Amino acid sequence: MYGFEIIQELASVLSGNEVIVSSNGNISRQVYHYCPQPQIYLRGSMGLPVSVGLGLALARPETQILIILGDGNLLMGLGSLSTTSYVRPSNLKILILDNGVYATTGLQNTTSGTLNYPALLDGFGLSNIVPILRNDSIEDIKDKIQIWLHSPELSVLPALVDAKAPTLSNIPLHPEEISALQRGSND
Ligand SMILES: Cc1ncc(C[n+]2csc(CCOP(=O)(O)OP(=O)(O)O)c2C)c(N)n1
Numbered sequence: 001m002y003g004f005e006i007i008q009e010l011a012s013v014l015s016g017n018e019v020i021v022s023s024n025g026n027i028s029r030q031v032y033h034y035c036p037q038p039q040i041y042l043r044g045s046m047g048l049p050v051s052v053g054l055g056l057a058l059a060r061p062e063t064q065i066l067i068i069l070g071d072g073n074l075l076m077g078l079g080s081l082s083t084t085s086y087v088r089p090s091n092l093k094i095l096i097l098d099n100g101v102y103a104t105t106g107l108q109n110t111t112s113g114t115l116n117y118p119a120l121l122d123g124f125g126l127s128n129i130v131p132i133l134r135n136d137s138i139e140d141i142k143d144k145i146q147i148w149l150h151s152p153e154l155s156v157l158p159a160l161v162d163a164k165a166p167t168l169s170n171i172p173l174h175p176e177e178i179s180a181l182q183r184g185s186n187d
Contacts, residue, residue: 001134001141003097003161004030007068009138010095010145011035019060019182021053023069025104027097029168031068038181041171047076050094054084057092064091066149071098071112084154085125093148094156099163107163117158127151132159 007030020039022031028041040056042049053067074096084092096117101107121128129148132141148157173181 001132001136001159001161002164003027003070003099003159004034004164006095006097006132006141006145006159006161007031008034009141010066010068010149013142013145013149015064018064018066019056020066020068021049021056022067023049023073025070025102026166026168027068027070027073029166029171032171033168038178038185040182041173041178043171043175043178047073048080049073050077050080050084053092053094054080054087054089057089058087061089061091064093064149065089067092067094069094069096070103071096071100071115072102072110074098075110075112081121081124081126088154090153092154093151094154095148096156096158097161098158099161101163103163104166107165121156121158127153127155129155129157132157132161134160134162 011034020031022028022041024042024044024046031039032041049067049069053065057065098112117131129144132144148155
């Protein structure tokens with residue numbers, strides 16, 4: 001299972017009352033191509049999707065905020081999990097797509113192979129779903145997405161996925177245009 005397939009599955013079950021914050025590089029391109037627009041596609045700010053999503057969840061408590069980030073982004077901004085756990089907005093959900101590499105920049109290995117997600121997230125005091133594993137059935141994956149998406153509290157879903165070089169083109173929007181589109185959708 002590739003990360004983009006999980007994004008496609010998620011896209012098919014969104015209600016419309018969600019804003020996705022996606023990490024820079026390939027994951028933002030996939031969210032741009034496979035999910036309804038507009039969303040918050042980070043185009044830089046590596047390591048900051050959890051911080052951005054946390055701020056958005058606090059600013060828009062009536063909206064479900066879904067953060068989708070890669071393992072490289074997670075590891076770069078790990079401290080933001082502690083802040084998020086402390087603040088605990090119930091309208092915030094975090095999906096980690098761990099492909100074990102920095103796919104966007106050439107598939108260099110990250111250090112995520114040594115992570116034990118349930119232990120890590122428990123240590124931060126974060127409610128977490130049993131991770132999606134590479135050989136999970138599609139039914140298991142759908143179930144885990146549903147449990148995560150409809151959790152009444154802050155929740156985190158780690159997903160171990162296969163690595164693949166990016167195939168999608170860059171998002172044709174400047175960050176200022178992305179934030180203007182988002183403001184417009186909220187009028
Ligand atoms: C501070 C910083 N360092 C490096 C980069 C270059 N860079 C852009 S995307 C990316 C990889 C992100 O990895 P991950 O979050 O695991 O997502 P993936 O590319 O695997 O989908 C890197 C290293 C950057 N944009 N900013």
